[in-house]
Amino acid sequence: MTTSYRLSRRTLLRATAAAGGAALLSSCARGSGEAVDLAYWNFFGGSDGKLMVELVNRFRAEAPNVRVIDTTLMWGPPYYTKLAMACAGGRAPDLATMHGSRLSTFGRDLLDEWDLDELAARGVSLDEFPQPVLDRVLVDGRLMALPLDTHPLVLYYNTDICEKAGLLAPDGTLAPIHGAEQMLDAGRRAAEVTGAIGIALGSLHEAHIWMPFWSAYRQLGGQMRLPDGGPAEVDRDAMVGAMTFLRDLCDGTICSPSLDGQSSPAAFASQQAGFLFVGPWEVTSARTAGIPFSMTQFPALFGDTPYVRADSHSFVLPAQAQVDPAARSAAYDMAVSMLRNSLAWAAGGGHIPALSAVADSPEYLAEKPVSNYREAAQVVEFDPEAYFSGSGSTLMARAGQSLQGVTGRSLTPEQGADDLIGWLDDQLTLGNPL
Amino acid sequence: MSAGTVAAPGRVEQPTAPRRGPSLVGGRGGIWFVLPFMAVYAAFVLWPLLYGLGMSFFDTSLVRAESRFVGFDNYVRLFADAEVWRTLGITLLFTIGSTIPLVVIALVMALLVQTGARGQWFWRFVYFAPFLLPVATVVLIWQWLFSGDYGLLNAALTGIGLPEVGWLTDPAVGLWSVVLLTVWWTIGFNFLLYLAALQAIPAQLYEAAEIDGAGGWRRLFGITLPLLNRTTGLVVVLQVLASLKLFDQAYILFRANGGPGGSATPILQYIYDTGFTDYRLGYASAISYVFFVLIILIALVQARLSRRSEA
Numbered sequence: 057m058t059t060s061y062r063l064s065r066r067t068l069l070r071a072t073a074a075a076g077g078a079a080l081l082s083s084c085a086r087g088s089g090e091a092v093d094l095a096y097w098n099f100f101g102g103s104d105g106k107l108m109v110e111l112v113n114r115f116r117a118e119a120p121n122v123r124v125i126d127t128t129l130m131w132g133p134p135y136y137t138k139l140a141m142a143c144a145g146g147r148a149p150d151l152a153t154m155h156g157s158r159l160s161t162f163g164r165d166l167l168d169e170w171d172l173d174e175l176a177a178r179g180v181s182l183d184e185f186p187q188p189v190l191d192r193v194l195v196d197g198r199l200m201a202l203p204l205d206t207h208p209l210v211l212y213y214n215t216d217i218c219e220k221a222g223l224l225a226p227d228g229t230l231a232p233i234h235g236a237e238q239m240l241d242a243g244r245r246a247a248e249v250t251g252a253i254g255i256a257l258g259s260l261h262e263a264h265i266w267m268p269f270w271s272a273y274r275q276l277g278g279q280m281r282l283p284d285g286g287p288a289e290v291d292r293d294a295m296v297g298a299m300t301f302l303r304d305l306c307d308g309t310i311c312s313p314s315l316d317g318q319s320s321p322a323a324f325a326s327q328q329a330g331f332l333f334v335g336p337w338e339v340t341s342a343r344t345a346g347i348p349f350s351m352t353q354f355p356a357l358f359g360d361t362p363y364v365r366a367d368s369h370s371f372v373l374p375a376q377a378q379v380d381p382a383a384r385s386a387a388y389d390m391a392v393s394m395l396r397n398s399l400a401w402a403a404g405g406g407h408i409p410a411l412s413a414v415a416d417s418p419e420y421l422a423e424k425p426v427s428n429y430r431e432a433a434q435v436v437e438f439d440p441e442a443y444f445s446g447s448g449s450t451l452m453a454r455a456g457q458s459l460q461g462v463t464g465r466s467l468t469p470e471q472g473a474d475d476l477i478g479w480l481d482d483q484l485t486l487g488n489p490l
Numbered sequence: 491m492s493a494g495t496v497a498a499p500g501r502v503e504q505p506t507a508p509r510r511g512p513s514l515v516g517g518r519g520g521i522w523f524v525l526p527f528m529a530v531y532a533a534f535v536l537w538p539l540l541y542g543l544g545m546s547f548f549d550t551s552l553v554r555a556e557s558r559f560v561g562f563d564n565y566v567r568l569f570a571d572a573e574v575w576r577t578l579g580i581t582l583l584f585t586i587g588s589t590i591p592l593v594v595i596a597l598v599m600a601l602l603v604q605t606g607a608r609g610q611w612f613w614r615f616v617y618f619a620p621f622l623l624p625v626a627t628v629v630l631i632w633q634w635l636f637s638g639d640y641g642l643l644n645a646a647l648t649g650i651g652l653p654e655v656g657w658l659t660d661p662a663v664g665l666w667s668v669v670l671l672t673v674w675w676t677i678g679f680n681f682l683l684y685l686a687a688l689q690a691i692p693a694q695l696y697e698a699a700e701i702d703g704a705g706g707w708r709r710l711f712g713i714t715l716p717l718l719n720r721t722t723g724l725v726v727v728l729q730v731l732a733s734l735k736l737f738d739q740a741y742i743l744f745r746a747n748g749g750p751g752g753s754a755t756p757i758l759q760y761i762y763d764t765g766f767t768d769y770r771l772g773y774a775s776a777i778s779y780v781f782f783v784l785i786i787l788i789a790l791v792q793a794r795l796s797r798r799s800e801a
Contacts, residue, residue, distance in 0.1 A: 133746055133767040140553045140769065161769075166553060260659055262747050314638035314659045317745075444768050453747040461751050466661055482572070489551035489769040 092122050092382045094390060095149035097139065099131035103340035107404045115393040122386045132448035139374065140166060146377030151387040156192045156368035157439045157446030159200055164490055168373040169198040174385075178392040184412045186433040189368050201370035202391050204398055205407035208366035208432040209267040211355065212324060212332035212339075214246075215348045221245040221330060233355040236272075236301050243310035246330025254310045256329035259463045261317030262456025263447065265302070266439075268333050268354075269459055270365035272298035274437040275358040282442035286484030290477050299462045299469035301357065306463035313463045324349075336406025339426060351406070353429040366436035367447050368410065402426060408433045443490050444483060454479055542775045550772035552765070557772065564776035574777055577757040578784075580665060584756065585733040588669045592729050593722065595673065596680035601714070603681075604688045614685065621678035629742040632671045633658075658744070661751035668740045668754050675739070676732070680725050687721035688714070723796040730792065734785055737762070757781055 100108040105128060112126050127149070129135045136158060142148040143166035154162060172182065182190060185203055193201040213223075213230050223242050225231040233239050243254030258264035273280075278294030306313040315323060324332035325345035332338065333354075342349050356362040371391040373384070394401075398409045403423045408430050409415040421427050444450040458476040461467035467475060546564055548557040568574050603613045620628065635642050636657035644654040657667045691714065699709050737758040740749065748755035761781070765774030 133763075137552075137766045144553050144555070161553070260750070261745075312638075314656060316637075316658070319637065319640070450763060450767050454752075456747055457750075457752040460659075461661070464656075464659060464661070464750065466751060486567070486571075486770065486773065487549065489549075489771075490554060 090121060092380075092386045094122050094124050094151065094383050094386045096124055096126045096151045096387075096390065097129060097135075097149045098126065098153040099129055099135040100153070101128065101131060102337075104337055104405050107401050110400055111394045111397055112390075114397050115390045118393055119386065119389055122390070124390065133450075136161070136448060143167070143374045146375070148374030148376050150373075150376075150380075150383045151390060152372050152374050153204075154201060154370055154372045155447040156189065156201055156203060156370050158449070159193060159195060160441040160445060161443045161490065162372065163195040163200040166375050167200050168375055168379075169200055170202055170373065171388075172199060174388050175199075175202075175392070178388060180392055180395065180411070185410050186412075186415075186436075188434065188436045188438075189410060192368065192438045193370060201368075201372045202395070203368045203370045203410035204395060205369050205401060205405075205410050206366050206433045206436055207335050207337065207369065207407045208364040208429070208436055209271055209333060209354045210336050210351050210406070210429050210432070211353065212334070212342060212349055212351050214324070214327060214330050215350055217246055217249045217327065217330035218242075220249045223330075229350065230352055236304075236357040239355065239357055240304055240310055243305070243331065247309050250328055250330055252328040253308075253312050253323065254329060255305065255331040255333060256315060256320040256323040257305065257311045257333045258315050258317045258320035259302075259306055259311065259313055260315065260460060261320070262452045262459075264317055264320060264334055265456055265459045265463070266452050267335065267365045268305075269298050269302060269455070270437060270439065271354060271363060272301050272357055274363040274365070275356060275361070277359070280440040282440055282445065282480065282484060284484065284488045286481045288477060288480035288484060290480065292473055292477065295473040295476065296469045297358070299459065299472045302459060303462050303465070303469055311463075313460075313465070336408075336426060336429070339406040340404070349425075351425040351428055353432045361435055362432070363435050363437045364432050365439070366432065367438065369407065399423075442484075443488055450483075451480075454483075543779060545772050546775035546779050548772045549770075550775070552769040552771050560772070564773045565780070567773065568777050568780060571777075573760055574757065574780075576752075577755050577760040578781070580754065581734060581736055581756045581758070584665060584669060584736050585730055587666065588672050588733045588736075589726065589729045591669070591673050592677055592680055592733075593725055596677050596725070597684050597718070597722075599677070599681045600684035600688055601710075603685060614682075617681050618678035620675050623675065625675075625738045626742060628671065628675045629739055632667075632674075633743065636667055656750070659750050661749075661753040664744070664749035664751075664754040668736070668743060668749075671739055671743065672733075672736075680729065683721055683725055684718065687718050691717050727789070727792050727796070730788065731785065734788070 096112070098108055108128075109126075112124055116122070116124055129138055139148070139152055139154070140162065143162070148166075159167075175181065180202075182199070186206060189203050189206050193199060193203055211230075215224065215228065218224050218230060221242070223231055223245060233242055245254070247254035257268065273291075273294050276291075276294035276297045278291040278298070279289070280291075281289040283289070305311045312323075321332060321334060321338045321341045323329045324338075325341050325347060327347055332342075336351070339351065353362060354364045371394070373387060395411045396414070398407075398411060398414050399417065399419055401407055402409045402414065402420055403426060406426045409420060410433075414420055415430060415433070420430075439445045439447070439449075439451070442451065446452070455476055458467070458472045458479070461475065462469055462472035547559060547561060549560050549564075550557040599617050603610060603617070606613065623631075638644060638654065638656060638659055641657070643657060647654060656663055658664065695713050695717075696709055699713060704712060735758065736756040740754050740756055741759055741762075743749075744754055746759075748759065757777070758781075761774050761778045764777065765771045
């Protein structure tokens with residue numbers, strides 16, 4: 057017993073000395089402007105994940121003294137839960153990716169604002185970002201997130217199928233579609249050519265079905281305000297209208313009501329469908345399939361302005377208990393570097409670059425078909441503001457249930473709207489955790 | 491069964507020898523052996539249990555440091571929360587729907603393997619193998635099988651002239667797809683318990699019955715099933731408790747969205763969503779405590795029933 061005690065004390069002393077020495081060494085290293093550790097979290101998998109690694113590696117090459125420790129976590133609720141817990145616990149990463157739509161949860165207490173002077177010192181100013189996106193990332197006038205891109209719902213079309221269906225303009229692009237009836241009709245004509253369906257829409261995937269729903273709802277003039285305590289301020293008529301459109305769409309011919317997030321892009325890639333409704337990131341699967349296709353801005357189905365559901369991948373500075381100034385400075389460097397290099401992000405992933413220097417560059421304009429829908433950045437509609445709203449949120453998952461009820465015809469559009477509104481009211485009365 | 495009727499041959503009753511040396515149970519040394527376990531148990535079970543109970547009386551949030559004492563507000567609120575009752579109903583329906591096949595089919599499988607003559611090891615392995623797979627793998631396999639447009643199940647159905655089933659899309663079917671997957675995945679464990687019990691039944695019983703002229707069915711209902719009573723009680727209790735804990739397979743199968751029309755959202759998922767996705771930890775704790783009490787009640791009732799049936 058005594059021996060082991062003495063041994064352990066000796067070990068302890070030795071360990072303490074070693075730790076002290078290491079600390080001394082590392083502080084020396086820091087003092088002489090050597091390596092800075094920078095922890096960066098993101099949620100990009102698949103082809104976006106590869107592009108993100110490319111952006112990170114470019115920064116590594118630009119700043120060899122920064123050791124970037126990048127961590128990719130599972131996208132959706134798990135990512136935001138982990139980030140929120142890390143921020144609340146004070147041990148968050150130095151830099152993280154976040155959807156602009158999630159700022160209503162995170163923007164109040166969990167993030168540090170971006171210092172505009174620090175950004176200006178690196179040559180970035182606010183007037184270089186699209187106004188609708190800027191409106192969303194500014195919270196009480198403070199820049200809480202630095203947008204990398206905008207990614208709206210876009211319209212993919214198979215040029216062969218559309219040509220056979222007589223849907224192309226003389227210049228070989230898709231003839232403009234005005235109104236819901238024309239969209240449905242185009243879908244029917246494409247279905248005649250494919251012999252399967254006209255439009256691929258992953259109605260079983262909550263994000264895929266939410267995008268056209270929210271676009272149609274906003275085009276119909278629908279507003280949604282979700283005050284604490286409720287009730288939800290919702291335009292029921294617009295909601296019924298948007299759900300009616302989705303029901304008409306998923307009639308089994310124009311759209312199948314049973315496609316999920318994987319089978320819908322697969323149906324387009326295998327030419328089982330003439331159109332695809334989804335975000336721009338599926339450009340990779342269409343390119344890989346080698347099919348003749350192009351992309352364009354999501355059309356105005358109701359009214360004259362083609363409002364479209366969108367979100368923005370942005371960079372945030374998660375709140376930390378102790379901020380290391382060197383790491384913070386490196387976080388600014390890295391975010392700005394990724395913004396400047398976002399041409400690769402846009403060309404490969406289809407996202408519209410947020411920074412005007414990239415978005416207006418001839419290189420980006422020459423990138424077809426992904427620059428076709430760049431004007432969408434001016435008419436983007438973010439999700440309603442609430443702590444349970446935004447990409448990968450409870451609202452999206454729960455709305456997906458109501459919308460699938462409608463597309464699967466177990467609910468009428470009126471019942472679907474009441475179902476969603478009832479849930480919103482219940483959710484609001486439960487109280488705000490922020 | 492009366493245990494006194496059959497005495498296993500060759501078993502010698504050991505006279506209780508006087509104890510020598512210090513006892514691990516009663517002596518002072520024993521505590522040092524259980525201390526490591528007790529420390530881990532206290533840190534990771536008892537303390538969180540109490541902490542969670544305390545939290546359920548506060549409006550604790552995952553994303554806010556301070557919280558306010560709200561008394562029984564969370565409990566009052568959950569009794570009026572329709573989603574609590576709806577997801578609890580789904581959980582109970584799943585428990586009933588999965589326990590019955592998981593017990594009955596496991597028994598049938600064990601009987602077939604026990605009586606089937608050749609290649610026992612092979613069938614034992616085949617029936618138990620799915621149980622060894624991690625949940626993510628199981629769900630991935632079944633996602634492909636269930637798929638509406640290119641899935642094997644629907645291809646088989648249309649192949650024999652039946653209509654397609656919306657395994658993952660039809661609100662009336664979604665939960666039963668989870669049942670099907672769960673039965674395939676976990677039945678191996680119950681099967682093994684039954685097989686072990688079957689192998690413990692002395693062969694002399696069957697020989698004696700055969701001499702008395704009992705046929706196969708008579709032996710099954712007269713000897714095998716009565717002697718399996720105790721095992722069946724155990725399997726049912728374990729299965730009910732396991733099924734009440736439904737979460738991971740449904741969560742992954744429906745990518746966290748609760749299935750078509752929310753038809754496959756168990757109460758544990760509602761608790762998870764409330765606490766970790768909506769950040770309302772205090773309220774989520776309250777719901778989980780009510781569910782915890784319910785599970786204990788069910789376990790007590792079951793224990794009582796099985797004691798009565800044995801008496």
